[in-house]
Amino acid sequence: MACQSVSAVMDEQALLGLNPNADVRYRERAMVYFEQLKESQDGWEVCAEALAKGVYSDDHVKFFCLQVLEHQIKYRHNALTAVQQQLIRETLMKWLQCQLMNPEPEKTFVRNKAAQVFALTFVMEYLTLWPKFFFDLLTLVGLNPHGVDIYLRTLMAIDAEVVDRNILHTQEEVRRNTLIKDRMRDECVPSLVESWFQILHTFQFSQPELTCQCLEVIGAFVSWIDLRLIANDRFVHLLLSQMSVEDLREEACDCLFEIVNKGMDPVDKTKLVESLCSVLQSAGFFNVDQEEDVDFLAKFSRLVNGMGQSLVVSWTRLVKGGGTMEQADHTLRAMEAKVPLLLRLLLHEDDDISANMVGFCYDYLHVLKQLPQLSEQQKSNVEAIMLAVIKKLTYDDEYNFDNEGEDEAMFVEYRKQLKMLLDRLAQVSPELLLEAVRRVFNNAMQNWQSAPFMEVELAVRLLYMLGEALPASHGAHFSGDSVKSSALQDMMRTMVSCGVSSYQHSSVSLEFFETVVRYDKFFIVEPQHVPLVLMAFLDHRGLRHNSPKVRSRVAYLFSRFIKTLHKHMNAFVEDILTRIQDLLELAPPENGFPALLTSDDQLFVFEAAGVLIVNADSPSERKQVLMRSLLRPLMDAFTPLLNKLLQETHEQRQLEIADCLSHAVGFTSRTSKAFSNKQTVKQCGCTEVYRECLQTFLPALSCPVQRGALRSAVRSFLHRMIICLEEEVLPFVPAASEHMLKDCEAKDLQEFIPLISQITAKFKRQVSPFLQQVFMPLVVAIFEVLACPAEENDQTAALEKQMLRRSYFSFIQVITGSGMNEVMANQGAENVERVVFTIIQGAADIPDPVAQKTCFMVLSRLVELWGGKDGLQGFPEFIYKHIVPACFISPMKDSFDLSDAQTVLTLAECSLTLKMIHLKRGEEFIQFLQQDYLPSLQVSPEISQELCQVLQQPDVKVLKTYMKVFFQRAKL
Known part of the structure; x- marks a missing residue:
């Protein structure tokens, strides 16, 4: 009858959903029922009774009942009555008693969950309600295999709850766990150790799984119990005997490892x-x-x-x-x-x-x-x-180089x-290592043609590794007469001259080129080897190797080699350019066969070509010819491809053509990396070549197809040209800006603003007329994009707007910081006010400390420019009406977190703005604060006077420190 009454209480339909193969509706119902039982005051008692009386045979139902019980113990133990707590203890012992009588053990997942519930109960009750936990457990279990299994699993679960350092615990839990371990050491650890010995001794031949479990328990517990209980003759003898038993030896080894590790x-x-x-x-x-x-x-x-x-x-x-x-x-x-x-x-x-x-x-x-x-x-x-x-x-x-x-x-x-x-x-012992490597290296190089690849690769690899292994003073230096440097020099000479670069295995090829570049300083000492290595780079051993992996890596290494040693290549510049010409071809999608190098690899080769041309020992006229012949194929291919893109309707084809166009721009841009401040484009006679490139590429900005990728490529090129061409780039800027401001989105604008900021910072008054012209259209475009409604949960759109807002404020900062206040001042009073209000809003209302900091920097600069006696008409009134309130309203907001480092920097800029107002308005500002503004904020006269005194001190550090304390106090 008891079983029936429980069945009547349990929702049998819901329990059907616990089966993994159950219908979705049943599974959902089971989940809802689980939540109901967890949250109800006494629903768990139904599960306890079902467990104690063995009502259900279904493993998933048993697991379910244990989960409900686990939740009660974990989260509601203190709220249970003494009777209910006793019921849990009795339930667990009755369930365990059933296990001793069952012919078959429960499924593993049920036993593991039961062990967790036992362990949780132990943690909650051992120090208070159940001090005889282990005594009761051991008395009941004895040496019954099913019982021993649960006992050992429970010990491992206790280890996880109380000892395991990988699990984070609160301070309260740490204190409790310490008390538990202390009590266990005093009262029951010897009994536990004795039980382990008996288990190992009894089951080592009949139940290897139980024995392994027991060894794992000893390994877990040995870190905090008295080692003498384990590290003694009888235990060690037993463990060593188990090292000879095939099923136990690995676990015995682990157990000994934990003992040694204590x-x-x-x-x-x-x-x-x-x-x-x-x-x-x-x-x-x-x-x-x-x-x-x-x-x-x-x-x-x-x-x-x-x-x-x-x-x-x-x-x-x-x-x-x-x-x-x-x-x-x-x-x-x-x-x-x-x-x-x-x-x-x-x-x-x-x-x-x-x-x-x-x-x-x-x-x-x-x-x-x-x-x-x-x-x-x-x-x-x-x-x-x-x-x-x-x-x-x-x-x-067996190493698979082709498919790792x-x-x-x-x-x-x-x-x-x-x-x-x-x-x-x-x-x-650096000498010993050097000698060992030299021996291995020389043996391999003497007969590399007949040696297996792994020996040859190892020899070159060891030479490469010496560069990092040897102390820096010996490292890759090839000067002086030290033993180390001469040994390295000998090995490098052997490697580049013995022909090993021809070895037909990709691992050797890669290691050869890696080592050549690692020790590029060797070629400064012995430049006679440069032609040999250059040929290896350029032929089937390097850039034309049959392995794409080798070709790709060599393209990068070739670029590095050229950058370091271009002075030693003057005699070969034009020969190298001729040899790499076919590798630099743009690969239009219709070719149908893959190029030797990917577009990413080609970037490195273009850069290397640029370095060779720019640093060649030839007149500027010749450099111009070489640079034009390098870049002309890209220009010639660009316009037809752009026209093709405009006519193409298939999206995948559009994408391929746009990629090709972007690569053309990117390759050209990469060649300009060869120019340094010493070696300007003008000195090399290449200005006209890059102007032609600009004229060729700019029309892509107005292409409506694949707009994002093309704009990004051309914009990056413009950034490079501002650095390389300087004022020669200015005629192209208005048209480029017009294209980029047309139909733009947040991301387009955010990427365009740094370009305008770069132009402003570099050319200042030279671009003032253009900036005055483009300023309001740009600001209006930004406002329109920021005003566009977005989905409430669209994180990407929100982030893009935040970044655009930051870019906008940075742009205003560049304008004001470059001494070009006329750009804003000449926009008309209404527009000026509109812009300055956005800065006020950014400082006071937008919870973004990065943007706020920039806004306060702009406000400080505007006060400096327009806040004095000869400043902009009406601006002093604006200061008192808007800027001063912004300096106090912003730090008072809840979103202004003074424990955040970025926000503290913002407050520092806010303080400097107040300081600048005082510098420009003097006593008038102090009177305004003391008589009008601070009283309106209910600031006491004493605090007002204190603040004003600090403001008048010359040391701004004192002001910054004071303002932080002022607002911390105000927020209390």
Whole structure:
């Protein structure tokens, strides 16, 4: 009857929705029912009763009931009556009792959830209502396998709630957890440890899964319990015996790792590690070459690494005053006794096993670095580690260079770890590393034609790595007569002259060019090798390699090589330009076959071509001819393509043509990067060439098709030309501006304003007439876009408007800051007032500290320009009526957060505006504040006087500090 009454209370229709395959309507109903039971005062009791009496056999219903119970304990425990709390305890123990009698265990997900509920109850009640939690649990469970399983899962759930440092806890929870651990140490940890021993002993052969669970529990708990309870003969003997059981050995290894990892006194730690090593060695575990189980070896190598790093930590603490030199020496000997094992594992063919040893290896080398001098054995260790690292850096046959996947990515990461070891080896013994690399390098270069690619790649790679590994004083410098620089010079000479650049493997090709550019200073010392390397860049070994990956990387490296060494290429400039001509062709979409280089790669080659032309040792007339022949194909292709775009109706084709047009502009722009202040466009005779480019590209601004991409490209080009052509660009600006202001959106305007600002800042009065003409149309266009309604939740539109508003205020700041107040002043009184009001609004009403700061800077400048006796008519009245209130209204708003660094900067500009008003209006301003304005804000006469006194002081730092305190006080 009890079961029926529960069934009557439970919503059976809703429970049907708990099945993963249930209809959506049922699933939704189940969710609603779950929320009802969680929120009701006593709905959970139905679930408790169902659990205690085993009413339901469906796993999903049991899980559901446990979830409801979990919610009550987690969020409502304190609100439950003593009777209800007792009911929860009884429910859990009855449910557990049922598990002991069931022939089959519950599904794993149900057991895990039950363990969480047990753990939550423990956390809530152990210190107060249920001090005998573990006693009750162990008494009930005994050595019943189902019960032991729940017990162990509960312990792991308790670890997650109370110990796990990866889970964030409140201060209150931390305090509670500390009390729980202290109570457990005092009252029950020995009993728990005894139970673990019994579980390990009883189930190690019959129930390997339970034994592994128990080992995991010991590993979790060992960090905070008394280690002597575990690190004793009977326990360690048991753990070591399990290291020989196939199903247990990995978990036993992990458990030993946690034991070794426990923080403790350095002398005791050394003893622990040494005793453990001794037993492991006697049991034959150090014979790793005979071990075929790589999964176990991965765990074992982690354990060895942990032991080694523990010894390093102990040695460091002892050396720093935590013990005697004798103790430190003993620990160092213990550490070095592990080096043979370290080397065997580091050299293991499985990279996961090898990677596990990097930590110990790195730390051991750091120890050696700190020693005053190395013994012969230590030098031998360093050399052995070096050879191991060099061997492990080598690619294997299975590496897929054409289609790099997860395995390849893991090897690349592993290589980075080995590089760290190489760098550390260089710190310990640079001479030894240099000698080892030279030996490997020379062997590989002598017979590179017949050597496998991985040997050749490794040799060049090691030479490349020396550049970072060797101390900076030796690094890539090829001057002086030091051993290091001459060794590097010898290897570089060999590499560029022995023909290895012709090796037919992409990894060798890439490494060759990377190394050439890494050591580009070598060619300054020995420029006779430049032609050889240039040919490698230009032919099938580099830019015309059959691998797109190689071609792409070489394009970038070629650009860098040219930039550094252009002075040594004067004799080859025109030959290089001829050879790369076909690589610089614009690739219209109708070609139908892929170009050798992508458009991104071509950018680098165009830049390199520009650098060669600009820096060539030839007259300006010749430079002009070369630059025109470089850029003329782009201009010739541009207009027909633009006309084609206007006629094209297919959207994908439009996009392809627009891309091609944008690339033409981008390539031209990139060539201008070659000009520096020393080498202007005019001096090179290239002004006319770039003017022609401008005339060719500007019509694209009025193209209605794919407008965004084209405008962006031409606008970027204009930015470059303002820098390169200077006043020669001015005739093009009005027409360009007219095109860009037509039918524009927020993003167009936001990107156009920096261009106008750049022109204003650079040319100032030269562009004043143009600016006066374009000023109001631009302002009106901005106002119109900002006034356009947008969807309430359209974050993109809101952000675009915010950025446009900021750009607008910055533009006004550039105008006022460039001493061009006539641009605004000549717009007519009504327009001036309209603009200045937008600045007032930006300072006082818009909750954007970045924009507000700019607005206060503009207001301060306007006061400086127009606020004096000879200023703009009517402006002093405007100051008192609008600017002064803005300086007080804005910081008083809730949105003005004085704990925010950006807002504090805004307040500083606000303070400087008040200071500028005082400078311009003097005593009149002080009287206005004291007699009119501050009283209207209900500021007391004492505070008013204080503020005015600070305003009159010359030190603006005092004013900034005071104003922050003033508004903090005012907001209270």
